[in-house]
Amino acid sequence: MGQLTAEIVPVTPFQQNCCLLFDDETRVGVVVDPGGDVDRIVAAIDRLGLSIEAIWLTHGHIDHAGGAMALKQALGGVAIIGPHQADRMLLERIEEQAKMFGVPGTYANATPDRWLEEGDELGFGSHRFTVLHCPGHSPGHVVFVDPDARFVHVGDVLFAGSVGRTDLPGGDHAALIASIKMKLLPLGDDYGFICGHGPGGRLGEERRSNPFLVGASSA
Ligand SMILES: [Zn+2]
Ligand SMILES: [Zn+2]
Numbered sequence: 001m002g003q004l005t006a007e008i009v010p011v012t013p014f015q016q017n018c019c020l021l022f023d024d025e026t027r028v029g030v031v032v033d034p035g036g037d038v039d040r041i042v043a044a045i046d047r048l049g050l051s052i053e054a055i056w057l058t059h060g061h062i063d064h065a066g067g068a069m070a071l072k073q074a075l076g077g078v079a080i081i082g083p084h085q086a087d088r089m090l091l092e093r094i095e096e097q098a099k100m101f102g103v104p105g106t107y108a109n110a111t112p113d114r115w116l117e118e119g120d121e122l123g124f125g126s127h128r129f130t131v132l133h134c135p136g137h138s139p140g141h142v143v144f145v146d147p148d149a150r151f152v153h154v155g156d157v158l159f160a161g162s163v164g165r166t167d168l169p170g171g172d173h174a175a176l177i178a179s180i181k182m183k184l185l186p187l188g189d190d191y192g193f194i195c196g197h198g199p200g201g202r203l204g205e206e207r208r209s210n211p212f213l214v215g216a217s218s219a
Contacts, residue, residue, distance in 0.1 A: 136176025
């Protein structure tokens with residue numbers, strides 16, 4: 001069994017961290033949040049010699065899901081898994097989001113092959129992930145937790161020194177903070193995270209110093 005490894009490919013004008021998660025020995029893995037620039041994602045997959053089994057989506061915003069259908073096609077029809085079905089409306093309006101934000105590029109509405117629920121189990125090879133439903137940034141946002149690697153992909157729920165915006169349709173700041181304090185921080189201070197924009201970090205550092213989370217207790 002190899003190590004869980006992550007390669008970030010920044011995509012779209014939003015500089016979203018499209019994330020290739022894979023096993024460094026078998027080279028089998030998944031793509032999390034292919035927002036766009038699918039040619040660059042495919043080039044990274046080829047360069048790293050990866051065999052991609054599925055596309056996982058944290059939520060339905062254009063910068064995370066806008067390239068999902070094109071990547072699915074480019075990879076021979078792999079399944080699109082997630083997010084929670086509460087984001088169905090966002091996924092059906094990706095092309096509308098492209099117009100609303102006026103972003104250049106090609107984006108398509110996405111139809112997942114499988115919706116995710118709190119507690120679902122996912123994985124590839126010997127790497128197992130638990131799904132947590134973390135609403136607030138969007139109603140159907142999910143995160144992917146690998147307890148063995150002490151790793152969580154948090155999407156746009158939490159950032160280094162900040163939290164997800166909640167001014168978009170379906171956003172709810174109180175729900176977002178509750179998701180972070182009740183589901184993410186209890187995972188443990190030592191958990192490493194990758195987020196949708198900017199650098200990742202450790203949950204303990206966010207618990208101690210993130211201005212949005214001051215006063216949160218440790219796990
Ligand atoms: Zn988002
Ligand atoms: Zn985003």
